[in-house]
Amino acid sequence: MDDMATTRVRRATASDASAIAAIHVATWRSAYAGILPDRYLLALAEPRQAIQWRSHLTARAESTWVAEEGRAGIVGFASCGAVRRASVPAHAPWQGEIYTLYVAPDYQGNGHGRILLEACRTALAREGRAGALVWVLAANPARFFYERLGGRRVAVRTEAFAGTRLPECAYAWDSPSVH
Numbered sequence: 001m002d003d004m005a006t007t008r009v010r011r012a013t014a015s016d017a018s019a020i021a022a023i024h025v026a027t028w029r030s031a032y033a034g035i036l037p038d039r040y041l042l043a044l045a046e047p048r049q050a051i052q053w054r055s056h057l058t059a060r061a062e063s064t065w066v067a068e069e070g071r072a073g074i075v076g077f078a079s080c081g082a083v084r085r086a087s088v089p090a091h092a093p094w095q096g097e098i099y100t101l102y103v104a105p106d107y108q109g110n111g112h113g114r115i116l117l118e119a120c121r122t123a124l125a126r127e128g129r130a131g132a133l134v135w136v137l138a139a140n141p142a143r144f145f146y147e148r149l150g151g152r153r154v155a156v157r158t159e160a161f162a163g164t165r166l167p168e169c170a171y172a173w174d175s176p177s178v179h
């Protein structure tokens with residue numbers, strides 16, 4: 001594996017859709033095994049995800065970032081934009097939301113998640129969105145990553161997902177920089 005010094009984060013383009021889709025499917029299958037139904041995870045398909053990501057990236061309704069590491073190419077991605085109001089308590093102060101944040105299983109634990117989260121928070125701040133939140137399945141150990149990076153648990157909810165209902169937590173940051 002290459003050194004972190006070779007890692008860079010840049011804005012994603014439509015030509016990154018296949019690489020993002022591959023990470024999307026691999027991380028969902030590893031992170032959500034035993035949480036989401038097997039049949040749902042097995043049905044995930046890179047070509048279909050690539051089509052969805054290409055249309056997402058072409059529309060540019062949200063900002064999407066990729067982390068590239070040396071010869072490996074894209075090893076993680078994250079996306080963010082305006083907070084989805086239906087998903088937060090009334091009068092919640094956070095104006096930005098991190099919609100996705102995934103690092104390929106072989107590259108986790110090397111700091112890519114941290115720099116992708118920073119990229120999202122910086123982008124949200126530049127767009128004038130004060131504060132940010134992210135929803136994470138309560139059973140996903142990734143919530144400890146958000147706690148490690150200063151996220152404060154601010155809300156819980158139960159969401160219908162893949163034919164099941166699962167508890168989720170929201171983590172939030174009030175200030176624009178990650179500590």
Ligand SMILES: CC(C)(COP(=O)(O)OP(=O)(O)OC[C@H]1O[C@@H](n2cnc3c(N)ncnc32)[C@H](O)[C@@H]1OP(=O)(O)O)[C@@H](O)C(=O)NCCC(=O)NCCS
Binds near residue numbers: 027101102103114142
């Ligand atoms: C969660 C995820 C994005 C974190 O990215 P990462 O590159 O592995 O994390 P980093 O190496 O940047 O870790 C930054 C810090 O958080 C800590 N951390 C990372 N994952 C952690 C976890 N699950 N529990 C506790 N601490 C964690 C690291 O130890 C590191 O701490 P340090 O400041 O002492 O060095 C990544 O592991 C991932 O993609 N997981 C699977 C998909 C997923 O669940 N995504 C979130 C969906 S809401």
